[in-house]
Amino acid sequence: MNTTTTATRDVITSDRVEGTSVYNPSGDKLGSIDYLVIDKRSGQVRHAVLEFGGFLGMGSDRYPIPWSMLRYDTDFDGYVVPLERDKLERAPKHSVDARPDYDEDYGREVYGYYGVNW
Amino acid sequence: MNTTTTATRDVITSDRVEGTSVYNPSGDKLGSIDYLVIDKRSGQVRHAVLEFGGFLGMGSDRYPIPWSMLRYDTDFDGYVVPLERDKLERAPKHSVDARPDYDEDYGREVYGYYGVNW
Numbered sequence: 001m002n003t004t005t006t007a008t009r010d011v012i013t014s015d016r017v018e019g020t021s022v023y024n025p026s027g028d029k030l031g032s033i034d035y036l037v038i039d040k041r042s043g044q045v046r047h048a049v050l051e052f053g054g055f056l057g058m059g060s061d062r063y064p065i066p067w068s069m070l071r072y073d074t075d076f077d078g079y080v081v082p083l084e085r086d087k088l089e090r091a092p093k094h095s096v097d098a099r100p101d102y103d104e105d106y107g108r109e110v111y112g113y114y115g116v117n118w
Numbered sequence: 119m120n121t122t123t124t125a126t127r128d129v130i131t132s133d134r135v136e137g138t139s140v141y142n143p144s145g146d147k148l149g150s151i152d153y154l155v156i157d158k159r160s161g162q163v164r165h166a167v168l169e170f171g172g173f174l175g176m177g178s179d180r181y182p183i184p185w186s187m188l189r190y191d192t193d194f195d196g197y198v199v200p201l202e203r204d205k206l207e208r209a210p211k212h213s214v215d216a217r218p219d220y221d222e223d224y225g226r227e228v229y230g231y232y233g234v235n236w
Contacts, residue, residue: 011164011220014132014154036132038154038163043185045161046129067161102129 012072021078022050030083034062037102046107048079051096052088061093064102066116130190139196140168148201152180155220164225166197169214170206179211182220184234 014036022030031052036045047064065081073080083091092110094100111118132154140148149170154163165182183199191198201209210228212218229236 010158010222011155012158013167013217013220014136014156015152017156018132034133036156037129038132038135040128040130040190043163045156045163049131072158099131102131104128 017048021076023073023076023078023080024083025080027076029078030081030088033079036067037064037107046102047110050081060096062096062099063088063091063093064110065091066111066114068116069114135166139194141191141194141196141198142201143198145194147196148199148206151197154185155182155225164220165228168199178214180214180217181206181209181211182228184229184232186234187232 017033018035019032021032024030031050034049034051037047037049038045045067048067048070050063050065051060052063065083069081069083070079071081072078090113092106092113100106108118135151136153137150139150142148149168152167152169155165155167156163163185166185166188168181168183169178170181183201187199187201188197189199190196208231210224210231218224226236
């Protein structure tokens with residue numbers, strides 16, 4: 001994040017999202033956002049993909065979540081997401097070196113896991 | 119772009135889009151994609167923002183275009199967009215050091231300039 005990034009009320013830029021910290025509602029830093037998954041045709045962001053940097057021993061796995069789960073919190077200067085340990089332990093994930101295809105079936109699995117409408 | 123990026127038929131990841139080359143239909147390399155502008159609430163990508171790296175003397179300005187104008191071309195290993203010099207010379211742009219707010223008025227101006235429905 002740097003001084004040239006844009007964050008108005010309505011929009012955000014991809015380079016500002018990437019690398020931004022992610023916290024749970026208790027204020028524990030979970031990790032940060034690695035990248036976004038975008039539907040090519042519609043331009044809709046399907047997932048933010050989180051990396052936890054060793055938090056809770058989860059190593060370098062990546063956890064896709066629905067975009068709509070991200071809530072920016074100015075107090076934390078980061079995103080707060082309603083994710084607790086027991087929920088994360090069984091969540092869809094992949095190794096940093098082996099990204100899935102992110103096809104529709106996988107997308108629906110992720111949304112379903114977090115109870116978000118596809 | 120590296121071997122861990124994802125590009126299936128349906129989706130693409132933000133880190134793969136950023137830095138990808140952009141060509142005009144004649145095959146001239148215009149520049150590359152710097153970043154994306156995303157509607158926070160809906161998760162819709164409004165703009166891809168192009169940098170031209172001195173092409174046509176356009177220096178380091180940034181040119182937002184509608185996401186839907188991007189067409190990936192495997193022959194070029196990059197995006198082909200229907201942009202010719204005379205169209206670009208009058209296009210909405212900003213200095214690399216002074217990003218606009220990307221509010222709705224600005225978005226509509228960009229879409230209108232390129233004749234794309236908002």
